[in-house]
Each structure stands twice: as C-alpha cells, then as structure tokens.
Amino acid sequence: MADVATNGGATVDALKNNAAAAYNNITNGPVAQSVKDESAKTTAEFSNLANARKTPSYKAATGQPLTHFHSLFAELLSWKNPRATGIAYAAIVSFIFAVRYLDLARYALKLTWITLGVTIAAEVAGKVALNKGLTTQFRPRQYYTVPKETLAAFMGDVTEFINFFVIESQRVLFAENVWASVAAALAAFISYYLVKIVPYWGLALIATTVVFFAPLIYTANKELIDGQLEHASEIINDQTHQIRNLVAKNTEQATQVTKEYLGDYTAKAQSLIKEATGAVNGKATNGHKSTVKESDFPTAPKQDFPKPVDILPTKLEEEPLIVA
Template sequence: MSDESANPYPTVEPIATDVSPNQANETNPFTPSKDPTVTHFHSFFYDTFTWKYPRTTGLLFASSLAFFLLGHYVNILRYAFKAAYITFAATAAIEYLGRPTTGTGFMTQVRPAKYYTIPRENLEMVFAEIHEFLNFIVLEFQRVIFVENLTVTIASFVFSLIGYFLVKFMPIWSLLILADVLLFTAPLLYLQNQELIDSHIRQASAAANDQLQNARGLAEKHTADYSAKAKAYANDITGKLVSVYQDRQKITKSDTIKTE
C-alpha cells in the first residue's frame, strides 16, 4: 500500500526556515529606507490626497465611501456567517450524497493533494508594511506634538475640538464619512487656493499678534498702576505704624516720669 493510500489527508508543505537576512532583504521590496524619519507612506498619502493621480485617488475615495455606507446599511457580519453556513452545509451534503455512489464522496475526490499555505516571504512583506505604517503614524504624531509645523498643530487642534463637539450630536458612521470627505477634498482645495488661504492665515496671525501685544501692553500698564498703588498703600501703612509706635513711646516715657 502506498503512502498516499495510507494517508487520505493532504500533506502540508513545510515552511522554509533557512532564509538569511540578506536573502530576505533581497526578496522584500519594502525594506525600510535609511532615513528613519521618512517612509514610503509619506509620498503615498501625499500623492493620494493631493490628487496627483486622479483616477487612483477617485477610486480610493469612492471605495472608502462605499465601504462606510455598506458597513452602516448592510449587516456584513451576519451575511458572512450566512455564507459560511451555506458553504459548509453544501460541501457536507455533496460529500454525504456522493458516498453511496462513489464510495468516497465528491469532496474527497476533488480534495487537493497538498493544502495551500502562505509563504513566509509574503508574511515578511506584510509585517514590513505594518512596521512602516506604524512608524509613519508615530513620526507624524510626534511632529504635531512637538510643533514642527505650527500651522499643522493648530489645524490638528481645530479638527480635534470640532470632533469633540460633533461626537455628541453625530453617529460614528457619519463622522467617518465626514472625515473621509474632508481628507480627500481639503488638501486639494488648499493647493488650489494656497495663496489666498496663506494670505488670510498671515492676516489672522498678524491680527492675533497685534491683539497679543495690546493685551501685553495693557497688562504691563495695569501691573505698573497696581504696583504704584500698592507701594503708596504700603508707605502709608508704614508711616501710620511708625507714628503709632512713636506715640506709644512718648506715653510710656511720660508715665515713667510721673511715677518717679
């Protein structure tokens, strides 16, 4: 009896483990760049959200909107379970009905000799992509926190504040759609009207600086006035205390003379 007849189940190919680091880097096109502060996601997201390639960006935009709408209006998890139980029931029924006629069942006859496995190289590529994406998020978050670009930090504050209030009145799926629309339209609108927007930002910044200088001048003036008044009150109180002390000294001396 051959090995295949003795073992009716398909074998699983062993995964190779003798892959050297140099070979892994050669087969992995997503090897991290030498500059740790730059990932290929920077150029990818910039090209995507600035509509450098309109067809690709439009497809991603439509797909993301369709995904959010589908996730809201269609119970995807329920249909996934439905597809699973229909598939399992169909394969079990086909196998059971085929055994009386063929002796082994229809599914047994079409069963592959070896099951499919995911190559290790593919997983390394996926993990490299995840690592790059996480680095992208961490780097951009640090740039915002440490104010590498003041405009970006202020914009992040504004969007966070708006989101904080919108969460109270809008459902999550509506917020996701709104964020998706802004993400794909705001950068393009900014690039098309960059001079106008930058001029308004400069005017607002100048007005804010003027107001800050005026407030600082008023604060210094009021501080000086209060300091002068406090000094006058302190001198007045000190003079009164000295006068009271001198009067008490005179009274004490007169009482001493009378006693003698």
Template sequence: MSDQGYPNLNPGRVNEAVNGALNSAKATATQAADAITNSQAYQTVANGPVAETASKELNATKSEFSNLAAARQTPSSKAATGQNLTHYHSMFYSLLSWENPRATAISYIVVATSIIVARYVPIDRYVLKALFTVLGITTAAELVGHVVLGEGFATKVRPRQYYTIPRETLESVLGDVEQLINFFVIEFQRILFAENVFATLTAFFAAVLSYFLVKVTPYWGLALIGVTAIYFLPLIYVSNKELIDTQLNNASSVISEQATQVRDLAAQQANQAYEATSSATSQYVNKAQEMMGSAKKTAVDKGYVSKETANAAPGVPVEKVGNTSITTPSTTSTTAPSVPAADKINTASFPTAPKTEPILAEPSSQPVIQTPAVAPAPAL
C-alpha cells in the first residue's frame, strides 16, 4: 500500500535530515573560515604594519576607556556647602578635560552622531517596524514548524529559563541613575549660586547666546552646538592653559585694583559729605540756640518770665546771650533792642482782684442803655 495519501506520522527522520544538513553547512563554513585565516594574503594583512597600528590603537582605546571607568570615584573635594560630590563629577571631569583623548573623541562622535541620526532618521518608525517584523517571522516559523516538523521553531530555540535582571544589577543601575541625576542637580545649584564665578559667567553668556539662536536655529542644531562647545572649550583651555591663566590673573588684578579705587573714592566722598553735613548741622543748631537765647533774654528783660524760668528752657542761658556769636556765610549775629525801664511791666501794673462776691441789684423797670464796648489799649 502506498503512503502518498497519508501524513508523516514519524517526523524523526525529517528532523535527522535537517540536523544533518545544518551540521554539514556549519562544518563547511568552519573549513572555509580556517582556509581564509591560514591563507598567505590574510597572514600578510593580519601581521602587517597596518594591522599592528590598528591593534595598538585598539589596545590604547580599551585602556583609556578602562581609565575613564576607573575615574568614577567620589572626589575628595566637596561643594561650598560641605556636601560630598557624586562619582560622576570625577568621571565627567576626566572625560571633558581630555585626559583620555581617544575615549573623549569617541564619546563626542557618538553623541553628535546620535543627535544627527535622531534628526534625520525616523528611529521610532524603524523600531516599530523591526518589532512587528520579528513578531511576524516568529509567528510564521512557529506555525510552519508545527505543520512540517511537528514542533514549532520558536519552541525549539526557546531557552530553558527566561532571562531576568538580578536584584544586585537593578540596584546598581538605579544607584547610578540617582548619582547621575544628582550630578546635574548639584551642578545647576553651584552655577546658580556662583560657587565658581567664571562658570556662572560662562553659563550666563551661553544662556544669552541660546536665547538669540533659538529664534533661528532648530533644537537639534542648538543641541549639537551645545555639545560641541561642552567638549571643545575645555580642550582649548587645556591646550592654552598658561596663556589663558595669565590673562585671567591680569584681568582679576585689574578688576580688584579698580574695585579698591572705587571703594576708596566712595569712602572719601562719604567722609566729605559727612563733614559738610556735620558742619552745617552744628551751625544751624548754634543759630537756633542763639535765637532761643535772644528770645528768652527779651522775655526776661520785659518781665514776662523770671531769669530762672528762662534758663530752665532749652537754649543759650540768658547771661551768655550777649557773649555768643555765630557767624555764617549768609547771616550775622544781631543784638536784641534794649527796652526802656519805663516800659517794663511788673505786677503793680495790674489791679487787685476782688475777694468778695458781688451783690446783684434788683432788676429795674428802666430800660437798659447798652454802650459799645471799647477795646483796651495795647500794652507797650
């Protein structure tokens, strides 16, 4: 009886054939790779000067990246508030100071390329396309495997245990993220509160320049300019450190001398103003006291008050009025006119007040004739 009309109920033979074909292809590929490796041309290229130079550069690059990773240590210096800095302070200082030039150059190329790629390449669409492509291939392979081989391809390559992130690794990553965030937070506050005046001044000019560039430059271009400045301004400083430090010291000395001169001039002007104010105040006070003394002397001379009462009031004493003279640029001392003795008023000039109550008379029927009141004569 022929088996052409029945499905293959024993797929083991097919699996053996497939595995044999795969092993044969693998062996053929291995033999071809060994043949290429052992060939004279490959040995000439692999052991030539170009390969040696490339190997040296590769080893130097690996060493610099190792040094950069080893620089991630908490620095001994602290912030102005006494707080410890993060280990990213040491790493970024080593990176941006070009202590490891190959690692710094490669990191700049990676960051700049990422910005350009993010601008011109629709990464999100490619990611989604790759995702549905992989899922579609996996689904098709699984279904075809079940139909042809009796076992799905995805089932065959499935790992015995799914991969999980260890707790230690997750805590380490979260700790690094926390340190990185705190690095930016601390640096922003150090710049904001002028812990380093030159850094604050540089940030000020960068903010002003960005304010005008953002009107004509797209965000990706602004980000590329910022990254380039962050990487290459320290390189310019490191390459011309002595010259730049000399100019900065000279500028600092000039600013300090100018500030000292302005401070001394301000103190001199303040002293002169204080002296002028004190002199004018003293003159006006003396003039006021002299005027009060003259008024008191006039009152005593006219008999309005006694000498003791007049001296109790503020001002120059009565007996010193004639001896005190105040000279000012616009006024001269004057003497109060003397009052004749006949014009002095004493207690005898006033009538004696009655000591008994007046007796009211009976009202009469006669009309009362009212006479106009006469104002008393003013006292001389």
C-alpha cells in the first residue's frame, strides 16, 4: 500500500511537472515569444502613428497651415508602419462587409431591448424576492460623465478631420498638385461608369484598396514611375512651348494685318473728309472750280413788306352801315 501511495504521489508530481513544463513552453516558448514580439512591434507602430499627429511644416499654396490629419494619413498610407496600416485596411474592409451583409441597426435595437429587459427583470425579481432591487446594487455612486478636456479634444479632432477633407478637396479642385487632380479626375471618370454595374459598397471597397495600395506600389517602383512622370512632363512642356510659339506667331500676323487694314481705312476716311471740306469751301475735289454760280439762286427782295392796313379796300370806309 505504501508503494502504491508512493507511486501515486510520484505520478501526481510528474503530471504537475509536465503541466508546468507545458505551461512554460506555452508562455515562454518560441511561439509565445513570437506573439509577444509581434504585439510589441504592433504597439510601437501605433505609437508612431499617434506621434505623427502634428501639423506639418509645409503649408498650402495659399499659405494656410494644414491639419494634423495630413501628417497622420501620410504616415499611415506610406506603409512605414506595415502592421498598423494593414490592421487599418482590414478594419475598414471588415466594416464595409459588415454594413453590406449585417443588419447593424437591427442588431443594435435587439441588443438594446435585451439589455433593458435583463436589467428590468433583475430589478423586479430582486424587489419581489429580496425586497431589494438587484440592478440598483450595481448602480454606480455617480453616473459617468465625459470630462470637458476629453470632449474638447474630441471636438478638436472632429474639426480637424472635417477641415482635412475640405482643404484637400479645394487643393484638388484648384490644381495645387496637377498629378493629384488628374488622378482624382480619372477616378471620378471611372467611377461614373462603374456605378452602373458595381454597387456602392463595391465602389467603397475598390476605393479603399486603391487608396491603401497605390502608395505601396509607388514606393516599390518609385524610380520607374518618377522617370515616366518626368518624361511625360517634358513632352507636355515641349508641346506647350510649341503651342505658345504658334499662338504668338499667329497673333503677330493678325496684328500686322489689322494694322494694314486700319491704315487703308484711315487713308480712305481722310480722303473723303478732304473732298467734303473742299466742296463746302467752293473748291473742286478734282482740282477744277466749282460749277455752282450766284445766278443759280433767286434774287432777294429789297423793299419792305406792306402793312396789313394798307392792303384793306377803302370802300369799306365810305359805305354807311345799314341799321335794321
């Protein structure tokens, strides 16, 4: 019996040692260490993103300062922190699929009435059975409120977030960066036709993928893409220079022709004015004397006009008036 007890104790100790060794392997083994390392790296990358939230040193073309979300999104989309960027992309894609395939509003309402039903039932059951509500036992001494500092910081972030899109839309509209405006115009043009065959959630998924992976593709092929863009810029500059020279040449020719026509019309107008002036002064326009003579006009009267009394007949004065 003693041997059995001894063997049983040894078996229990062995099981304990094996369990401790297994736990040690799980918590301190290579897999656990790898998980800890990845977790530490992910935390550090999110810390880098948080530290990147500061107003950039460069400004807009109008001289206005930009928002700290410019720096945050630039750091996020640069893939300098691949774990944080990948998690952000996965979170956005998951949200898009959740909105598409899950009735979130209905689930929220369901969770609300279930939670309220549990608290009400616990309160009523506690008062009936124990003469004391159970829900009130968990009620905090003071309801939670949002501190003013937290609310002010949140509203500041909301304002900065909205202004980020407002400023960027204007920078794209007024072509502060021509290539960015071209990309936006091309995206709008493609979306105009895709919206006829692709649902809105599909467009959101495509847009998110392009926004996240276009900078990664550019970073991986930076030299090639920059070379092609520089070559395209040179071609555009050459064509612009040729068009500018052609327009200047045509403008000069048109100005010269206009001057010639104006000179001709001015000479003709002066000639007509001289002819009219010569005719008024009695001079012929072709070098001969004027054919208009004084005898062509009637002779002006030299006597005064008679008075109206002299014209009346004198017999009216001699004849007597007849009285009835």
